[in-house]
Amino acid sequence: MTEPWPLWPSVLALAGAVIIIIFAGSRLARAADEIADRTGIGEAVAGAVFLGAVTSLPGIVTTATGALAGDAAFALANPIGGIALQTVWLAIADLVYRRANLEHAAASLENILQAIVLIALMALPVIAFATPDLQIGWIHPVTILIPVFYLYGLHLVRRVHEEPMWRPIRTSETREDEGGPVRTQSLVRLWGTLASLGLVVAVTGWVIGQAGLSVVAATGWSSGITGFTLTTAITSLPELIVLIAAIRMGALTLGVANIIGGNVFDVLTLSVADSFYLEGTIYSAAGAVSLVLLGGTLLITAVLGAGLVMRDRQGIGFEGIAIPALYAGTIALAVSAL
Numbered sequence: 416m417t418e419p420w421p422l423w424p425s426v427l428a429l430a431g432a433v434i435i436i437i438f439a440g441s442r443l444a445r446a447a448d449e450i451a452d453r454t455g456i457g458e459a460v461a462g463a464v465f466l467g468a469v470t471s472l473p474g475i476v477t478t479a480t481g482a483l484a485g486d487a488a489f490a491l492a493n494p495i496g497g498i499a500l501q502t503v504w505l506a507i508a509d510l511v512y513r514r515a516n517l518e519h520a521a522a523s524l525e526n527i528l529q530a531i532v533l534i535a536l537m538a539l540p541v542i543a544f545a546t547p548d549l550q551i552g553w554i555h556p557v558t559i560l561i562p563v564f565y566l567y568g569l570h571l572v573r574r575v576h577e578e579p580m581w582r583p584i585r586t587s588e589t590r591e592d593e594g595g596p597v598r599t600q601s602l603v604r605l606w607g608t609l610a611s612l613g614l615v616v617a618v619t620g621w622v623i624g625q626a627g628l629s630v631v632a633a634t635g636w637s638s639g640i641t642g643f644t645l646t647t648a649i650t651s652l653p654e655l656i657v658l659i660a661a662i663r664m665g666a667l668t669l670g671v672a673n674i675i676g677g678n679v680f681d682v683l684t685l686s687v688a689d690s691f692y693l694e695g696t697i698y699s700a701a702g703a704v705s706l707v708l709l710g711g712t713l714l715i716t717a718v719l720g721a722g723l724v725m726r727d728r729q730g731i732g733f734e735g736i737a738i739p740a741l742y743a744g745t746i747a748l749a750v751s752a753l
Contacts, residue, residue: 422633425626429649432619432626436473436652439612443469443657446608453602469613470653470673471497471680473620477650478684480624481642482691487700489628490692492642492708494684497651498533499643499712501674501681502719503742504655508670509731512662523668524579525572529675530720532568536561536682537713540698544706547699555696558689565683616653623649637753639704644746678716704749711745 420428474497481490509517543549543557551559627646631638654677661670689697715738722734 419632420626420629422630425629425633428622428626429630429645432473432623432649433652435619436616436649437656439615439653439656442608443612443653443660446605446612449605453605468680469609469616470657470677471684472613472617473623473650473653474647474681475684475687476617476620477624477627477646478688479691480621481628481638482688482697483693484628485692485694486628486631486638487688487692487694487697488637488639488702488705489631489642489646490688491685491697491701491705492639493624493627493647493650494681494688495705495708495712496643496647497681497684498537498678499708499715499742499745500647500651501654501678502715503739504651504658505671505674505719506731506735506738507655508658508662509735511659512667517662517667517671523672524575524582526668526671526675527720527723528572528575529568529672529679530716530723532564532571533675533679533682533716534713534720536564536568536679537709537716539564540682540685540709541706541713543696543698544701544709547696550696553693553695554689555698557698558686558696561682561686565679568679620650637704637750639702639708640746640749640753643708643749675719704752707749707752708745711741711748715741715745 419425474494478490478493481493505517539557539561543555547555549556623646627641628638630636630645631641654674657673658670661667661673692700694700718734718737718741722732725733
């Protein structure tokens with residue numbers, strides 16, 4: 416493992432990572448929106464698969480860094496915290512999109528199904544926490560099942576996009592997936608842009624992970640709480656930047672799918688955490704605080720799913736109030752459990 420950095424260089428590294436992520440985020444949104452239009456795959460699928468994967472890269476690398484360093488609580492808290500905080504971003508985005516409730520305007524069966532898939536995927540680590548001694552090599556069997564369930568979930572989302580069995584009621588505030596203006600940039604160059612930005616945010620993720628672990632070492636803070644709050648706030652910035660950029664472009668479905676799809680992808684990061692933690696299953700070492708964080712995040716996701724179904728027409732909706740409150744309550748409960 417690399418030696419921890421001093422405190423102030425770590426803080427400066429985290430600040431620099433913020434700047435880089437902000438720079439890359441808006442460009443990611445434009446590239447993904449044009450790819451969705453040019454390929455015909457739709458904003459929901461593009462946001463879930465391409466944006467979800469690329470914007471999750473900082474969190475993946477941060478998690479792998481923490482797991483290799485042997486810090487189980489930090490490695491698990493980062494992806495779980497990413498799911499929770501990125502859902503909070505939707506409440507913030509409701510304030511940006513003042514015309515109507517964002518979940519109402521971006522009505523999409525694919526997004527609802529992804530929220531259900533996300534809840535199912537997060538149920539698997541709960542089982543792993545309850546059976547920490549089950550192992551295949553040094554990993555838990557759930558680590559293998561999570562990618563399998565994820566791929567099947569993507570298959571279901573694609574089927575829903577191609578052959579939907581029902582559609583949300585269209586209102587005057589509903590914004591459907593519509594093609595944008597035709598641009599001259601080649602599709603190959605668009606894919607290259609997406610890949611290049613992905614590389615930038617991935618390298619940034621390593622910096623965030625190393626700096627976050629160094630902050631823990633220098634301050635003595637709880638690694639689980641630090642991973643759930645500080646480093647997660649930075650690794651989740653691409654989702655926030657992309658979400659706001661998509662809203663400003665009018666690509667509401669793309670923006671919401673980026674958040675939910677990124678959250679689904681973040682569950683895959685739990686498999687990364689267990690795979691890179693070489694001292695046994697990560698669930699046997701993470702501690703009770705990680706289970707508290709996971710339970711709170713499950714509840715936050717359930718409230719989001721309810722908001723997508725209920726579709727309050729105006730304002731931030733009940734989910735816009737409940738989600739930040741549940742996030743704050745989860746942190747408070749985790750701190751009290753230390």
